Amino acid sequence: MRPSIRISAILWGTILLVALWCFATRLWTFRRIFFTHSGIAVTQREAYDLYHNGSWSQTNRTQYIPKIIHQVFHNWDDPNNETLPADWDDVRKTCIDLNPGFEYRLWTAKTSRALIAQQYPFFLKTYDAYPHAIQRVDAARYFILLHYGGIYLDLDNGCKTDLSPLLYFPTWTCDPGRGALSNNILASAPNHPFWMYLTQKLLEYDVDWVFPYVTISWASGQWFESAVWEAYHDLLPSASSSKGKTTLEGNGDDGGQLYRILMDDREGADEWVFFTQERGGSWINWDNRMFLWIGDHLGVFILMVGATVGIAAWVGLRISRRMKLRDGMMAKERRTSLSRSGFGFGYGYERLDSRRGSDT
Incomplete structure (x- = not known):
C-alpha cells in the first residue's frame, strides 16, 4: 500500500473512532437526560395534602x-x-x-435584558x-x-388553586414523567446554589x-x-442515594437535594392540583416534529443510528480493501511493464551477461 493511501486510511479511521466516541458520550448524556432523574419526586397532591392536612404545618416547615x-x-x-x-x-x-x-x-x-445588564x-454578550x-426567554427565567x-410559569400555564404549598421546597422543577425535565414551571429560594451553577453553565453550553x-x-x-440538574446532583454528598428518590422526609433539610413536582399529562397519571396547560408552541420550528418523533421512539432511533454507523463502517472497509487490491494490481502491472521495456532487474542482468560473453 502506498504511504499516501496508508495515511489516508489511518486518518479516516481516527475520524471514525472520534465520531463514535463523541456519539457514545452524547448517548450516555442523553440517557441521563431522558430517563430516571435525580432529586426527590413529589406529586402535586402530596404537596397539597402535606401543607393542608399533613405533617408539614406552617409552624414547623420553613x-x-x-x-x-x-x-x-x-x-x-x-x-x-x-x-x-x-x-x-386570561390564563395569567x-x-x-x-x-x-x-x-x-x-x-x-x-x-429582562436590563436585569442581565445590571446584575x-x-x-x-451571550444573551x-x-x-x-426563545433562548433569551429561557435564560431570563434562570437569572430571575x-x-x-x-x-416562574410560562404564559401558557395557569393556576387551579393557591400555590402556597409549593413554597416549602427550596428549589424545584417540573417532571413530565417521561423524557427530559421541563423548564415551563420552576421555583426557588433566591441565590440558590443550583441556579448559580446553572447560569454559569449557560456559557459552556452555548453552541x-x-x-x-x-x-x-x-x-x-x-x-x-x-443535564445540569444531573451534574449538580453528582456534586452533592448524598448523590448516591438521591436517584429516583420519592420519599419526603424531615423538615426540609434534604442534603441540598432538589425536588421534582410531577406533571405527567398522560391518562392515569397523578392529577394536576395546581396548574393548567393552555395554548403554547410559540417557539415551534421546522425540525420540532422530527425530534419529537425521536423522543417518542428513542429506542428505534438508536437502532437506526447504530445500523447507519455499522453500514458506513462496512462500506469504508470494503472501499479500503478494493483500493488496496487495486494498488497491488497496479504495482504488479508497473513491474511487468518495466521488465518488458528493458528496465527490469532480470532483463538488465541478461544484457550484462551477454555483453561479458561477447568480450571473451
Whole structure:
C-alpha cells in the first residue's frame, strides 16, 4: 500500500473512532437526560395534602420561596408592544386571582435584558448573541429565579388553586414523567446554589447545533436544564442515594437535594392540583416534529443510528480493501511493464551477461 493511501486510511479511521466516541458520550448524556432523574419526586397532591392536612404545618416547615410569581413575555413580532394576547392574559389572571398574597411580575424584553445588564453583565454578550429569541426567554427565567426567587410559569400555564404549598421546597422543577425535565414551571429560594451553577453553565453550553430544536433544547432549554440538574446532583454528598428518590422526609433539610413536582399529562397519571396547560408552541420550528418523533421512539432511533454507523463502517472497509487490491494490481502491472521495456532487474542482468560473453 502506498504511504499516501496508508495515511489516508489511518486518518479516516481516527475520524471514525472520534465520531463514535463523541456519539457514545452524547448517548450516555442523553440517557441521563431522558430517563430516571435525580432529586426527590413529589406529586402535586402530596404537596397539597402535606401543607393542608399533613405533617408539614406552617409552624414547623420553613418557607424557602418568596411569594412572587414571575412570567416572561417577549413580543418577537412587535418589540414595542408589551400587551399580552387575550388568551394568555386570561390564563395569567387565574394565577393572580387565586394568589392574592403574591407579588406578580411580568418581565418584558426590555426589563429582562436590563436585569442581565445590571446584575449579571458577564452574560450580556451571550444573551444578546443567542440565535433564537426563545433562548433569551429561557435564560431570563434562570437569572430571575437566581436573583429574586419565587415561582416562574410560562404564559401558557395557569393556576387551579393557591400555590402556597409549593413554597416549602427550596428549589424545584417540573417532571413530565417521561423524557427530559421541563423548564415551563420552576421555583426557588433566591441565590440558590443550583441556579448559580446553572447560569454559569449557560456559557459552556452555548453552541449552535444547526437544528433549531436541538440548539434551543441543548443550549438553554429543557435538555440543558436536565443535564445540569444531573451534574449538580453528582456534586452533592448524598448523590448516591438521591436517584429516583420519592420519599419526603424531615423538615426540609434534604442534603441540598432538589425536588421534582410531577406533571405527567398522560391518562392515569397523578392529577394536576395546581396548574393548567393552555395554548403554547410559540417557539415551534421546522425540525420540532422530527425530534419529537425521536423522543417518542428513542429506542428505534438508536437502532437506526447504530445500523447507519455499522453500514458506513462496512462500506469504508470494503472501499479500503478494493483500493488496496487495486494498488497491488497496479504495482504488479508497473513491474511487468518495466521488465518488458528493458528496465527490469532480470532483463538488465541478461544484457550484462551477454555483453561479458561477447568480450571473451
